[in-house]
Amino acid sequence: MRLGIAALVLGYVLSQFYRAFLAVLAPVLQTDLGATPAQLADASGLWFLVFAAMQIPVGIALDRIGPRRTVAVTLGVAGAGGVALFAAAQGPGAIILAMALIGVGCSPVLMSSFYIFARTYSPAVFGTLAGLLIGVGNLGNLGAALPLSLAVEVFGWRGTVGALAVVTLIVAGAMWRFIQDPPQAPVAAGQGGIAQVLRIPSVWAIFLLLAVGYAPSAAIRGLWVGPYFSDVMAASAAQIGTVTLIMGLAMVAGNFAYGPMDRLFGSRKWPNLVGNLAGAAVLLALWWTPAPGWWAAVGLIAAVGFFGMSFPLLMAHGRAFFPPHLVGRGVTVLNLFGIGGVGVMQVLSGRVFTTAAGQAAPTAAYGTLFGFFALIMLAGCVAYAFSRDRTD
Numbered sequence: 001m002r003l004g005i006a007a008l009v010l011g012y013v014l015s016q017f018y019r020a021f022l023a024v025l026a027p028v029l030q031t032d033l034g035a036t037p038a039q040l041a042d043a044s045g046l047w048f049l050v051f052a053a054m055q056i057p058v059g060i061a062l063d064r065i066g067p068r069r070t071v072a073v074t075l076g077v078a079g080a081g082g083v084a085l086f087a088a089a090q091g092p093g094a095i096i097l098a099m100a101l102i103g104v105g106c107s108p109v110l111m112s113s114f115y116i117f118a119r120t121y122s123p124a125v126f127g128t129l130a131g132l133l134i135g136v137g138n139l140g141n142l143g144a145a146l147p148l149s150l151a152v153e154v155f156g157w158r159g160t161v162g163a164l165a166v167v168t169l170i171v172a173g174a175m176w177r178f179i180q181d182p183p184q185a186p187v188a189a190g191q192g193g194i195a196q197v198l199r200i201p202s203v204w205a206i207f208l209l210l211a212v213g214y215a216p217s218a219a220i221r222g223l224w225v226g227p228y229f230s231d232v233m234a235a236s237a238a239q240i241g242t243v244t245l246i247m248g249l250a251m252v253a254g255n256f257a258y259g260p261m262d263r264l265f266g267s268r269k270w271p272n273l274v275g276n277l278a279g280a281a282v283l284l285a286l287w288w289t290p291a292p293g294w295w296a297a298v299g300l301i302a303a304v305g306f307f308g309m310s311f312p313l314l315m316a317h318g319r320a321f322f323p324p325h326l327v328g329r330g331v332t333v334l335n336l337f338g339i340g341g342v343g344v345m346q347v348l349s350g351r352v353f354t355t356a357a358g359q360a361a362p363t364a365a366y367g368t369l370f371g372f373f374a375l376i377m378l379a380g381c382v383a384y385a386f387s388r389d390r391t392d
Helices: 002-020 022-033 037-053 055-065 067-087 092-106 109-120 123-137 139-143 146-178 194-198 201-213 215-233 237-258 261-265 269-288 294-307 311-319 324-357 362-384
Strands: none
Touching: 002 037, 002 067, 002 092, 002 109, 002 123, 002 139, 002 146, 002 215, 022 037, 022 092, 022 146, 022 215, 022 237, 037 055, 037 092, 037 215, 037 324, 055 067, 055 109, 055 324, 067 092, 067 109, 067 146, 109 123, 109 311, 109 324, 123 139, 123 237, 123 311, 139 146, 139 237, 146 237, 194 324, 201 215, 201 269, 201 311, 201 324, 201 362, 215 237, 215 269, 215 294, 215 324, 215 362, 237 269, 237 294, 237 311, 261 269, 261 311, 269 294, 269 311, 269 362, 311 324, 324 362
16 A cells, blocks of 8 residues: 555656646746637646546546546556657647647545555645655656756757656556555445435535645746746746746645644644635736735745645535545546636636737736736635535
8 A cells, every 4th residue: 555655646746746837837838839828728727628528527536436546547558658748749739639638637635545444544644644644745847847958958858858757657557556545435325426426415515625725825836936037027937947847846835734734733724724825916916016026026936836725625625525425526626626726817818918908018917917816816805705614
């Protein structure tokens, strides 16, 4: 089981890497393939949308055939295949299709881990384990920063991405070899469907904050941080790599910080609410002053990453309302809202920025983008304020 979980952790490192690496590759893809910012936003958003759409079949597969076959086959076929297509892409259309396939491949990794945690360990430590997994997995965010930019300089972007396809296939093979499926929970007739999950009223406020809470940090780290520092701060490629590394470290720290808060404060609701309100406040500051100076901008962007990492604690909050036979589908529905929200907001962010850039200078356009993210976070916080607290 330990080797299986280690393989899942490596898979989640790759999942975090692939959702973030376009921020570093964007300039070279624009130069070599003629990809526009809107096309790259679509490609990044499609990764999240396909990932989210896959949560329903992933949840069914986890409950019916277990995590081993679900995650190993999907990552090995769709994930490694999509990365290989990316490496061979001759135009923006192939990049968009490749990102969709990579999203399919990565879709079961986190939920397979959560399924094993929920079925194997005490419910009281679920939030801590989830935070630890996501925190370690965010090493992928760090890899998709300065290390990726250095690899691209040395080996070229095609050689680098081609090597990643091989790595992805090796990790999928390790999952097939080492993951052990936990015993399945008995399900009474008519009690295991997605509709049963959606009929639990206590989780709907959690769904709403999940849909918008992770979106700003994921979208900014996954795409906008590079163009923002390039256009507003005149940053070089190396400086962009450094900034994305700093934001990635802040996101790792945020995951570790949120994970044990339910046990420290005896609440899951209030740490989530306060943290997301703080993230919205940082985005409001960037809306008000989108060019605050180099180090102030780096600090504010890092703060967006830190406060935006409430995902594991929100998952623990929602998971507490699911009976054992609904754990697989329950956590995947939660993830559908969390990742689907990122996909929708990523696509919308491209439209918002394009519209704003046609009417104002780049600095003001990025301010509008940050304001868009701030307002959707505040709306999610208002909905979540009415949620029912619950700890195990």
